[in-house]
Amino acid sequence: MKRWFEPVTTAWLGVVTHKLRSFLTILGIVIGVAAVITLMSIGRGAQQQILSNISSLGSNLITIRPGATNFGGVRGAVGSGSTLTLEDAAAISEQIQYVDTVAPTYSTSFQVVVGAQNTRTQVTGVTTGYQDTNNLKVADGAFISDYDYQRGAKVAVIGSNVKDTLFADTDPLGQQIRMGNYVVRVIGILESKGLSLVGSADDAILIPLTALQQMSAQTRTSRGDHVVSSISVAISDDKQATYVSDEITTLLRSRHQLGPGVDNDFNILSLQEIASTISQTIGTMTLLLGAIAAISLLVGGIGVMNIMLVSVLERTREIGIRKALGARERDIWGQFLIEAALLTFAGGIIGVGLGWLIAAFVNRTGALSTVVSPDIVILAVSVSVGIGLFFGFYPAWNASRLNPIDALRSE
């Protein structure tokens, strides 16, 4: 038997000779670790789910919308555009690095008629890049093509909600929608995807921007630029989101001739930045929950200390015998400390197993998704061992200080 192994086997013997007591001793640790693992796994799960939801909207997407940002502020020079323009979009596309696709949109409301259905609703003129920037998938048919765009074809791609309300019983593909004085033909239906930054794509009626310009006089600025409702920018590198946002802000401020101290007349939203903000917030919440759960670890540690003190008392004679055989203080001290650490280590491992099971069960129910990540497991187990060492210290020290003769006389 190797020398370093002996203290561990001795300590292990101490643990297994009192199986039930050892188990009850570490129950606090088990529950504490399981609670930490479960809560942290739920937190991590939520974090990942939200992040993957966001990235399904396009994590490389930056959206710019005209903003009513000058509450009481001083507006810039006369003629500076208070809204976004097609020309802004072109400038972004030409002048800013890491920009892949720029997709301006222009929305306006139309009286929309399909059969007996007659509603006033928003119609959005888009470029072909809009599909990419907003990560839209076509469930049926096709998206607006370059050809449609160039000739201003009267075609529409509709969201799933629109399909349900306007075409409850029929296949919308190829069907006609009346918009004011014009008729457009449905060529595609989008896959449902829930909320996005630019309103729900499920409620959208998309037509080529060029067609919309023919169907409705597009508002112009005093300079004659074409006003748009939003500009979506897809960037080539997620990590550059902040850089690109800053560059766009600088460019637009100069194009809109906003002097220093004047608020932006647009809002710029980067999914990446939103994602990291949300992720950070959830991370903090998760840590907080974990910390609360860790309090039970502390209580468990006090339980370990209590039992170790009893154990030292009970084994006074054994300590005396070992000392008579030549055990030094640190041999005795080490034995009890290792025993405490072994107990809480076992508690940590069982707790991780239990937490894992609970997390898997929660996952199964489908209510919440959970992710048990290795760093939390390692952290939980090492914290338990640390607790064993901390709370085992005093009992072990007590044991090592016993006078050998008194110890031998005990009982």
Added chain:
Amino acid sequence: MIRLENISKVYPMGKRKLTVLNGVSVNIERGEMVAIMGPSGSGKSTMLNLIGCLDKPTSGSYYLEDKEVSRLNSGELAQVRSQKIGFVFQSFNLLPRLSALANVELGMRYAGGVDRRQAREALEKVGLADRTSHRPNELSGGEQQRVAIARALVKNPPLLLADEPTGNLDSHSGEEIIHILTSLHAEQGITLVMITHELKIARYCQRIIHFSDGQVVKEEKV
């Protein structure tokens, strides 16, 4: 081997002091086999514990192999115990949850490392080769004491101390134990100091030291 010079041991009992050893001076040669006799409470065990470095004298000097050990700290005393001294107690003092073999191995644990083969040999020497895996409560008193002797001797200490080793045994088992001890002494030349109440047992030794009220009252050669 052992030189005690004017050793006294005083226990404070509240305001009064209890003098258990009162100026004891004893010499024991290397390879000697010595019995200590005397009435109960006369301080025999206290002296043996001092010789065994389990305790320190209140005053006086103790030289073990010409080295003064009465001034050592507890760590150094533990070192001396582990290397030089084997103990055998009246009440055996085996660890109840360990097998005979594991108890013997414990004797080497703090003396440089466990060697299972050596532990087996030690059990063979005391005639317990077929009892290695028995727990103490599965052994007779005599067998338990033989395990204790194997445990004390497995690390080959120069000094063996026995505090009434036959005190808890019937006379037959007691004889067995004393035969084992005398043959160990004869074969290995170990120095043996033994407390006993039985003159019959003490006669196996070369010298008997008589104790009374914390003092040596008579020494006789056998």
